[in-house]
Amino acid sequence: MPISRIGAIAPSSAAATSSPILSSLFTKILTHRPAVLHIHQVVAHNPELLRAQAQYAAALREHSAISRPLQEILIIRIAQINGSTYEQSVHRPIAINLGVPAAKVDSVAHWQTEMALFEDASERAALLYVEEAAGEGTVTDKVFTELEQHYSKQAIVDLSALVGWYVGNTRFTKALQITNEGIE
The missing domain is CATH 1.20.1290.10 (AhpD-like)
Known part of the structure; x- marks a missing residue:
């Protein structure tokens, strides 16, 4: 079954390994998780957007007054x-x-x-x-x-x-x- 209707960029794919942004982001994700989530693999079609989303999501989690x-x-x-x-x-x-x-x-x-x-x-x-x-x-x-x-x-x-x-x-x-x- 495909990950999404537009496909995905797997962490080990040529598209990911040849992109400094994706390579760095996927490496960072894999230090915290056992796998790169499907949503990240889909957003990876736009590496800059994935980078911005990762920063925003981290701020939501790590700098929140909500536990x-x-x-x-x-x-x-x-x-x-x-x-x-x-x-x-x-x-x-x-x-x-x-x-x-x-x-x-x-x-x-x-x-x-x-x-x-x-x-x-x-x-x-x-x-x-x-x-x-x-x-x-x-x-x-x-x-x-x-x-x-x-x-x-x-x-x-x-x-x-x-x-x-x-x-x-x-x-x-x-x-x-x-x-x-x-x-x-």
Whole structure:
């Protein structure tokens, strides 16, 4: 099965090894992951875009006022809202590796009724914000006011940027029919 409807640039391909940008990026990715993700192999058709995306995604993860485990829960919920099985295939194992219990990861779609797993008020405020921001995009004053009670301005910017990035990724992966990780 092809990785996407436009193909992909594999890390060992001539296109990747002959491009200093791709060679460097793929080497860096492979220092943190066992394989280069399908989405990276597709974006590699534009090496400069892949480089810019890698820098932005790193900033989202590493310089955020939102904890990494919560980021992963929110990314999974964004992917669910937008019908992206690809993003869920990537972020489920990341969440678990970061210490989020599998039962909690598997219950993200039903977080509002899973009080025992989602009892933290700040986490629930972030999830409610994601429900509105990643869905229609309009966030009610009530939801925003609740969010402000738990998060700093930087955290709200970080959360909003996370929503924007992953809504975009869900659309990108669906439009190009990028196969879920683990499926070649």
